[in-house]
Amino acid sequence: MTEVLEEVRKGREIVSEIEKGPWPNFIREAKKTRYLVDLYGASLYLKRDLFTTGGYVSVPGVPTGILMRVTSRPDIGESANVVRVLIPSGNFMTSDMMDGFCDFADKYGVGMLHALSTGHNIEIPGIPKERVRDFAVEFRDAGFEMGSTGDAFRNVTNCVGAALCEYANLDTMQARDSFYDRFNDYAKYPTFPHKVKLKISGCPLDCARSTQKADLGIVGSWEGAPIVNEQMIKKLGSKKIDDIIQSCPTLAISASEEGIKIKGEDCIQCMGCLRKGEGAISPGKEKRFLIYVGGKLRGKKGPLTGKLLTRVNTMDEAMNLIGKIVEVFSDHAARKERMGDLIFRIGMKGFLDLMGMKAGAMNVKDLRTNIFYAVNEEDRKQIPERIVRGEPQ
Amino acid sequence: MTEVLEEVRKGREIVSEIEKGPWPNFIREAKKTRYLVDLYGASLYLKRDLFTTGGYVSVPGVPTGILMRVTSRPDIGESANVVRVLIPSGNFMTSDMMDGFCDFADKYGVGMLHALSTGHNIEIPGIPKERVRDFAVEFRDAGFEMGSTGDAFRNVTNCVGAALCEYANLDTMQARDSFYDRFNDYAKYPTFPHKVKLKISGCPLDCARSTQKADLGIVGSWEGAPIVNEQMIKKLGSKKIDDIIQSCPTLAISASEEGIKIKGEDCIQCMGCLRKGEGAISPGKEKRFLIYVGGKLRGKKGPLTGKLLTRVNTMDEAMNLIGKIVEVFSDHAARKERMGDLIFRIGMKGFLDLMGMKAGAMNVKDLRTNIFYAVNEEDRKQIPERIVRGEPQ
Amino acid sequence: MTAIEGPPRPYSNFIPDYLKGSIGKWINHTVVRSGIIEHVDSEGRKVYSVKAGSTPNGRYSTETMRKISELARKYAGGSMRFTQALNMEFITKDLEDAQTLTNELNALGFPVGGWEGHIWNMTSCAGYFHCALAATDAPSILQSLANDLHDYFDKEELPSKLAISVSGCPSSCGGSFLTDISISGIHTEVPVVTDAAKTCDMQGTAFSCPVGAIQLKPLPDGSRTLEIRANLCIGCGLCLSACAGIIFQTPEKTDGHAIAIGGKASASRYGTTLGRIVVPFMPNEPPHYEKTVAVVRKIVETWKADAKKGERISDWIDRIGWEKFFMKTGLPFFQQSMEYLDLRGIMTIREGSGR
Amino acid sequence: MTAIEGPPRPYSNFIPDYLKGSIGKWINHTVVRSGIIEHVDSEGRKVYSVKAGSTPNGRYSTETMRKISELARKYAGGSMRFTQALNMEFITKDLEDAQTLTNELNALGFPVGGWEGHIWNMTSCAGYFHCALAATDAPSILQSLANDLHDYFDKEELPSKLAISVSGCPSSCGGSFLTDISISGIHTEVPVVTDAAKTCDMQGTAFSCPVGAIQLKPLPDGSRTLEIRANLCIGCGLCLSACAGIIFQTPEKTDGHAIAIGGKASASRYGTTLGRIVVPFMPNEPPHYEKTVAVVRKIVETWKADAKKGERISDWIDRIGWEKFFMKTGLPFFQQSMEYLDLRGIMTIREGSGR
Amino acid sequence: MDSSENKRFIKLKTAEGREKEIEIDEDGFLVNPGEWCPEFALAIAGDESVAELTPEHWKIIDYLRKYYMEFGSCPPIRMVVKNTGNDLKKIYQLFPTGPAKGACRLAGAPKPTGCV
Amino acid sequence: MDSSENKRFIKLKTAEGREKEIEIDEDGFLVNPGEWCPEFALAIAGDESVAELTPEHWKIIDYLRKYYMEFGSCPPIRMVVKNTGNDLKKIYQLFPTGPAKGACRLAGAPKPTGCV
Numbered sequence A, B: 001m002t003e004v005l006e007e008v009r010k011g012r013e014i015v016s017e018i019e020k021g022p023w024p025n026f027i028r029e030a031k032k033t034r035y036l037v038d039l040y041g042a043s044l045y046l047k048r049d050l051f052t053t054g055g056y057v058s059v060p061g062v063p064t065g066i067l068m069r070v071t072s073r074p075d076i077g078e079s080a081n082v083v084r085v086l087i088p089s090g091n092f093m094t095s096d097m098m099d100g101f102c103d104f105a106d107k108y109g110v111g112m113l114h115a116l117s118t119g120h121n122i123e124i125p126g127i128p129k130e131r132v133r134d135f136a137v138e139f140r141d142a143g144f145e146m147g148s149t150g151d152a153f154r155n156v157t158n159c160v161g162a163a164l165c166e167y168a169n170l171d172t173m174q175a176r177d178s179f180y181d182r183f184n185d186y187a188k189y190p191t192f193p194h195k196v197k198l199k200i201s202g203c204p205l206d207c208a209r210s211t212q213k214a215d216l217g218i219v220g221s222w223e224g225a226p227i228v229n230e231q232m233i234k235k236l237g238s239k240k241i242d243d244i245i246q247s248c249p250t251l252a253i254s255a256s257e258e259g260i261k262i263k264g265e266d267c268i269q270c271m272g273c274l275r276k277g278e279g280a281i282s283p284g285k286e287k288r289f290l291i292y293v294g295g296k297l298r299g300k301k302g303p304l305t306g307k308l309l310t311r312v313n314t315m316d317e318a319m320n321l322i323g324k325i326v327e328v329f330s331d332h333a334a335r336k337e338r339m340g341d342l343i344f345r346i347g348m349k350g351f352l353d354l355m356g357m358k359a360g361a362m363n364v365k366d367l368r369t370n371i372f373y374a375v376n377e378e379d380r381k382q383i384p385e386r387i388v389r390g391e392p393q
Numbered sequence C, D: 001m002t003a004i005e006g007p008p009r010p011y012s013n014f015i016p017d018y019l020k021g022s023i024g025k026w027i028n029h030t031v032v033r034s035g036i037i038e039h040v041d042s043e044g045r046k047v048y049s050v051k052a053g054s055t056p057n058g059r060y061s062t063e064t065m066r067k068i069s070e071l072a073r074k075y076a077g078g079s080m081r082f083t084q085a086l087n088m089e090f091i092t093k094d095l096e097d098a099q100t101l102t103n104e105l106n107a108l109g110f111p112v113g114g115w116e117g118h119i120w121n122m123t124s125c126a127g128y129f130h131c132a133l134a135a136t137d138a139p140s141i142l143q144s145l146a147n148d149l150h151d152y153f154d155k156e157e158l159p160s161k162l163a164i165s166v167s168g169c170p171s172s173c174g175g176s177f178l179t180d181i182s183i184s185g186i187h188t189e190v191p192v193v194t195d196a197a198k199t200c201d202m203q204g205t206a207f208s209c210p211v212g213a214i215q216l217k218p219l220p221d222g223s224r225t226l227e228i229r230a231n232l233c234i235g236c237g238l239c240l241s242a243c244a245g246i247i248f249q250t251p252e253k254t255d256g257h258a259i260a261i262g263g264k265a266s267a268s269r270y271g272t273t274l275g276r277i278v279v280p281f282m283p284n285e286p287p288h289y290e291k292t293v294a295v296v297r298k299i300v301e302t303w304k305a306d307a308k309k310g311e312r313i314s315d316w317i318d319r320i321g322w323e324k325f326f327m328k329t330g331l332p333f334f335q336q337s338m339e340y341l342d343l344r345g346i347m348t349i350r351e352g353s354g355r
Numbered sequence E, F: 001m002d003s004s005e006n007k008r009f010i011k012l013k014t015a016e017g018r019e020k021e022i023e024i025d026e027d028g029f030l031v032n033p034g035e036w037c038p039e040f041a042l043a044i045a046g047d048e049s050v051a052e053l054t055p056e057h058w059k060i061i062d063y064l065r066k067y068y069m070e071f072g073s074c075p076p077i078r079m080v081v082k083n084t085g086n087d088l089k090k091i092y093q094l095f096p097t098g099p100a101k102g103a104c105r106l107a108g109a110p111k112p113t114g115c116v
């Protein structure tokens, strides 16, 4: 090597600035690896992304494909393909497992791990195209599955749930395990119109962000009032009890002999009182699982958060519904249309219709203000009748 | 008259049912007049409106026209034309004036007054077509103007304001009077693309509903904190003071030596504390007039409430702006397009552009979540520059 | 012919004399009883406003009106007014006058009431009584509601202000969508063009259609007629007011009214809100509209039982959410309340967690 | 080749032994200090979770990762996890281990922190570091922000949780729009089709465009090429991932990032919200992105000074409104934050009174 | 209702001296706009409180007719003002019942959509 | 970069015994889809871990080709399953690198848009 390219030199200056500072530093890490730091530096200097969607490599056993990455400046650095590795539920890994990943990264990659991707996979970057097949064989032999790419279920994620958290209405890790027991084909083979993400949270605090960044979200909850431990509540003292009462947005809580009384029909499971309760208040017994559909972030009309589809009583029902939803999605979405975009296009009522479900008050944030709406003959008969019968939703 | 028509007979039965009950009754009133009760009864029986838009009568001196009304069942009852009469500000009328209206209604109409229309005019219904001209001449001779029809300013309405109410930031009746001193031509001649309504409220409680059912609304308000009368506040006692503090949605109020302290920069002029204050809290000194645009109810996309255009410091400025707005409206609205529909079509920013005004944070309820938006070269330069300068809105 | 320009003014000519010195000086008001407010100015002067309920759509015989005018002469400085919400209002110079006036108004059949936790006002448009566009008869519906709920105007208490309005069609002249509870007529068919349309301003009629469903169609004889594209038409009925030759064919079957709740204008709490449609279609069933009255009554009673003091219907719903609203009232939820084909449709879908 | 189906499971094989007996039995937790939580189960058993900050975009050398793995072996039952927001988390069986571990992590350069009134997490996507779609370099921006704000992770207090995310483009892989403060890359030009597009799946590329701006254009020689209709294109950049032959021409001028605030997932208070764009465009100015950092710092400090305890940024804005937000932060209001050409555009207009 | 029962006509002499019957509706508006002739305007001017049709009147009528023939409708008043060089008051002096009503009727345009 | 520098070709014998050079891109996909012939598929089958092209393989390749000629793109896997009567697993047995990649390459369709 003779002269250093201008952009590489300038890039190095920039990179050495980024390397400073108190927070854990990705450049300091990268410099301990064979990662293309010079390419990265040049991209910062040039203010343009120097990676480009890579080509294609055929790897039997990874039907959803592998993320191919090339650079538009092979003179500075070449390829940077990456594999995504599915790890155990809750992102738990044993030390042995992590060491194993390190071994693979050293042998096939650039000696770097991406831990984790924001979709909660381990990524091993920098595997040259020629070595991907060999890597795949050896890696699968070691007991791991690659994936979370293509038009399939991406990695299903879950909060830590019952394994560590008193708010959990379900064992979320167990839920993810059984998802894969049942639906692995949907995750392995790319048969959907577009990717599908499922995230599972143990309670409405939604640490898995299943109401936001997932096509499908399951949130554990309950029906009626939270459970109040009378002895514990009384010990909290009146100031704290006041705090608890104030925390309820629907005013479901009032002071009582026993400390507090919660009107079950007024509770919207916001978790407010549980958070203030210091263990004296816990989720209700009648479990419910909220199914959200259609979250996605790159919306042409703005990001779309998940919409509540329905509540079911068991995780079994929830899983059945998931199966049904992806069928409907597969049958009706256009190519490369995410679930949220489908719902945006046909409307929530349209989606419920496809699902063979009836819209309920739980599906609306607000009612319409526009009086002009196709009320047809059927409606004209049915609406007053239902009023007379006071038919519940 | 020989036989009574089936629909009239059945109609009379219905009408005699409506005549019952404790609340002031419009049928009991109508029966004391020559109003076409049989026609009305028949329409209820037939479940179909029997009036139809009437023809045309030429009346010099009423450029905006007179509301012509015919019936589709002349065999039951013929015409029912109506004139709208502008009455004094605040809908105040002297007894003599009212008696005068009664005289006209007896002589030319059916002996009935519509007091008031929801647009706050006296209406004299039932003047036969042949007599409309004579009526108009005599009525104008008596000192009254008809109007509030056509593509012009409809009757401007206002809350009672300073004449009776301690919350008023302006003398609303005086404001309406001067509106007519200045803009009567706009009210008299139909030169707009569609009707324009202006309503004026003395404070943000908006008793004139100027933020809802008016193309143009002026709401008296102020800037900063309300005025607290320390002596009076202290007399209210701590329970009441607590109530006042609780009433503030922005938490602008805190307890203090002097009773309460209000952080002016946090006040959004919601009137909460004034309502609880029993006279101890009154509107601030720095008056502001909020200009709302685009309210209308029959929106094809749902009713449209008024949108805050800007705040000005004097009623003079407010009136100048009103003049400007109707010019812009006249120049840019399509035929029979209300102001609200125009704004809906071109967007608030589009409307502000036409007005030569800059959008400010006061114009938004929320900011957009959609990142895709035409940022052009100019913006790319300007935005970081303004960030650096921290330029205020 | 003396041309008068605009309404009679200045206003000072038309208000009671004893009001004049206090303008702009008011400092406090106290509700003496439902319908009577004492206003006090900075110099200690007092007046009393007396608010009396009005007939649906403000229809008065001149006979009655002359009596009212006489009461104003006797007790209210020779002048009276109608409020923004069309109640009668008299301003007396002392409480005794206010009370005598109240008795006289009652004797004439007019209740005195409103303010604070009461029904403040109930208004309706003309409906079948006078209008050419009505899909439902606003005055008779309002009469039924007022007869049913009148105790809340002057006797019984509610959590806060309640305003009710009824309009005969989506024009909402009565103020529908703005009041806490409102009813609005709705057509649900596509109108037809009859021969009588021949003499209409066809171009003008086409302009009148908010969705552009009306087209001019050339006829063989070189003349033109109007054509309504059914797939675009929202049945709004506006073309009927532009051209008498356009009519609905079976309004007795297809006309009805919708019920919306939660409108309010004032800046208090969450500010101005529009009514949202809880029942998208009710048939027209005069004289007493029992079903409609029952729905409204149910909403009022549920709100009364459940709301905290000072909570308007919109505030209440903001707090509890629609799901609880339907649960508590026992009203059925109609899919038709949910979504419709327009910009705001998408906004009615519930996203994410929370109410 | 043993085919494994799906991720390694059951999960019980991968968690510390001492956790197993307590699953589903937790009854309370207490934050011992920033980053350390004591969890107690119904039988009185306790464990401690230790949360440590991660590198931007989770990039670790195997050298470092082996050290971390060793710490897990020593102090956390031979296992560790990454949280939903990609911090490292270790579960120790006693407080002492938690504290020793904390010291060791600190020594390795990883702060222990988060929970309650702290920064809980800061995440970024790959950006220029690895991705083909980036309009801005997420990791270096996050690094700048984290260097600036790190005290709030473990030392200084904030009114409530604060989560920060940075994504290199609107795909928002980093979680933009979801977190209290988020930054997202944005392209502002129309891409061009180069010769290299020849071998792309043209039909598939056309499908990839969310607004249908891409058309297939037949060429004289019978083959086809792609055409981008500039008037429809929103510059989203999605076509670049479908076809490497499509590129932006002058990203150094036209690429930048937007700043959005107020996203949150939890059902608390008003429920899930999305971030709203307060600054629609900031230029890319590595290494330290001073302006961007200054804006974020300003927002954080203003919120800190003004919010009441427990108030997330979205709650705070809900309370004070956007007008006060701009007033208090002194940030300029950009017309471009206001309105855009789509369904929700109309919803950003302020209607009626109120916040 | 069969409208034929109620047919109304205006009888007039054309410039050429021919007798002509022109059908009008109950409000005096031309039923078949093609039948318009200047004499029609002359015949009904009185109804609209126009004593005499001066050149100033004709200028406005001509404009209205041209506009109507092109757009099938009466122009908005603002356009009349702009395009005939008269101010509003002047127009109302010339046509006391207004441009959109009286003047349009004289110009043979159909009945306006109303003032509601 | 001038792509001509990097041109790649596959040499094969057609059914008629002619020698033919077919241009491919760096990932082995046909550059000019018109040049496809069954021998191309035979020549590259091994790359996609297909040992032998049986009638079952050809049925799928034929379907893919037809679809590609009509729609200019590879069909979604769901459609392949539906229209060739094979279940998913079977298809992956036949084409271990998948229908949307390996099989499409054999059928001369362009490189898929990726798995991202």
Ligand code: SRM
Residues within 6 Å of the ligand: A053, A067, A069, A082, A084, A116, A117, A118, A119, A120, A121, A148, A154, A155, A197, A213, A214, A295, A296, A297, A298, A299, A338, D057, D124, D125, D126, D127, D130, D131, D132, D133, D171, D172, D173, D174, D175, D238, D241, F116
């Ligand atoms: C690696 C990862 C970011 C990270 O640095 O950790 C990532 C990286 C990419 N994402 Fe992502 N996404 C990642 C999580 C996400 C998330 C967050 C999540 O899943 O929780 C989202 C937002 C949620 C959502 O799905 O909307 C996300 C929304 C997208 C989108 C937008 C899709 C849409 O329709 O809205 C794209 C573009 C696309 O799919 O066409 C995309 C595309 C991409 C591509 C493949 C674009 C490309 O071709 O270059 C990126 C590859 C980067 C690289 O070479 O390293 N990525 N992507 C994450 C891997 C997830 C995984 O392991 O499965």
Ligand code: SRM
Residues within 6 Å of the ligand: B053, B067, B069, B082, B084, B116, B117, B118, B119, B120, B121, B148, B154, B155, B197, B213, B214, B295, B296, B297, B298, B299, B338, C057, C124, C125, C126, C127, C130, C131, C132, C133, C171, C172, C173, C174, C175, C238, C241, E116
């Ligand atoms: C008389 C009155 C109702 C009443 O019973 O008191 C009324 C009556 C009519 N309104 Fe109205 N509107 C009346 C106040 C309103 C209001 C309320 C207000 O002004 O405060 C509104 C809602 C606010 C608004 O403007 O949106 C209102 C919105 C309409 C509309 C909808 C316009 C729109 O574009 O949104 C129409 C239809 C139209 O203009 O094309 C309409 C049309 C009509 C017509 C003219 C329709 C017709 O041709 O039959 C009605 C005549 C009824 C009749 O013969 O008695 N009326 N109209 C009110 C007279 C106001 C006045 O004296 O100036």
Ligand code: SRM
Residues within 6 Å of the ligand: B090, B158, B159, B160, B161, B164, B165, B166, B167, B205, B206, B207, B208, B209, B275, C028, C029, C037, C049, C051, C082, C083, C084, C085, C086, C087, C089, C114, C116, C120, C121, C160, C161, C163, C179, C180, C263, C264, C265, C266, C267, C268, C312
């Ligand atoms: C008289 C009237 C104004 C007028 O010019 O006609 C009026 C006058 C007053 N209003 Fe009002 N409001 C009047 C219609 C309204 C309306 C419009 C309506 O009802 O159609 C509203 C807004 C609509 C709404 O629903 O939000 C309105 C929202 C208020 C509020 C806020 C109420 C709330 O719950 O948000 C107050 C404050 C209060 O009640 O504490 C208020 C308070 C007042 C007080 C009591 C304030 C005062 O005296 O300092 C005024 C009494 C003056 C008096 O004695 O007449 N006024 N007030 C209107 C009587 C209507 C009626 O007949 O019932």
Ligand code: SRM
Residues within 6 Å of the ligand: A090, A158, A159, A160, A161, A164, A165, A166, A167, A205, A206, A207, A208, A209, A275, D028, D029, D037, D049, D051, D082, D083, D084, D085, D086, D087, D089, D114, D116, D120, D121, D160, D161, D163, D179, D180, D263, D264, D265, D266, D267, D268, D312
């Ligand atoms: C560990 C983690 C779940 C996981 O499976 O990884 C987690 C676990 C807990 N969360 Fe969470 N939250 C986790 C991400 C989230 C997220 C997602 C995110 O930050 O990206 C959210 C929702 C997003 C949001 O911004 O709303 C989230 C919203 C909450 C909330 C509600 C906070 C609020 O202000 O609304 C609580 C309750 C609280 O803080 O009082 C909570 C509380 C908890 C507690 C402390 C509850 C408990 O009973 O222990 C859990 C501690 C378990 C532990 O010791 O690890 N967790 N939590 C995540 C740690 C993220 C991190 O590294 O910082």
Ligand code: SF4
Residues within 6 Å of the ligand: A159, A160, A161, A162, A165, A166, A167, A168, A169, A201, A202, A203, A204, A205, A206, A207, A208
């Ligand atoms: S979502 Fe609920 S159950 Fe799951 S970790 Fe968070 S707080 Fe616990």
Ligand code: SF4
Residues within 6 Å of the ligand: A225, A226, A247, A248, A249, A250, A251, A252, A253, A262, A266, A267, A268, A269, A270, A271, A272, A273, A274
């Ligand atoms: S969970 Fe929320 S809504 Fe339910 S009682 Fe507790 S604070 Fe109230």
Ligand code: SF4
Residues within 6 Å of the ligand: B159, B160, B161, B162, B165, B166, B167, B168, B169, B201, B202, B203, B204, B205, B206, B207, B208
């Ligand atoms: S709007 Fe305000 S000033 Fe006017 S009457 Fe109502 S409370 Fe008084």
Ligand code: SF4
Residues within 6 Å of the ligand: B225, B226, B247, B248, B249, B250, B251, B252, B253, B262, B266, B267, B268, B269, B270, B271, B272, B273, B274
């Ligand atoms: S007017 Fe409203 S916002 Fe202002 S201080 Fe009073 S209660 Fe607070």
Ligand code: SF4
Residues within 6 Å of the ligand: C125, C126, C127, C128, C131, C132, C133, C134, C135, C138, C167, C168, C169, C170, C171, C172, C173, C174
């Ligand atoms: S609301 Fe409809 S029915 Fe009632 S007066 Fe207005 S236009 Fe007529």
Ligand code: SF4
Residues within 6 Å of the ligand: C190, C191, C208, C209, C210, C211, C212, C213, C214, C228, C232, C233, C234, C235, C236, C237, C238, C239, C240
């Ligand atoms: S009813 Fe309304 S939408 Fe239908 S044609 Fe008439 S004006 Fe148009």
Ligand code: SF4
Residues within 6 Å of the ligand: D125, D126, D127, D128, D131, D132, D133, D134, D135, D138, D167, D168, D169, D170, D171, D172, D173, D174
């Ligand atoms: S957000 Fe954009 S730049 Fe970042 S990883 Fe995702 S696709 Fe790439």
Ligand code: SF4
Residues within 6 Å of the ligand: D190, D191, D208, D209, D210, D211, D212, D213, D214, D228, D232, D233, D234, D235, D236, D237, D238, D239, D240
């Ligand atoms: S940048 Fe986005 S909108 Fe523009 S052509 Fe490409 S995919 Fe379509």
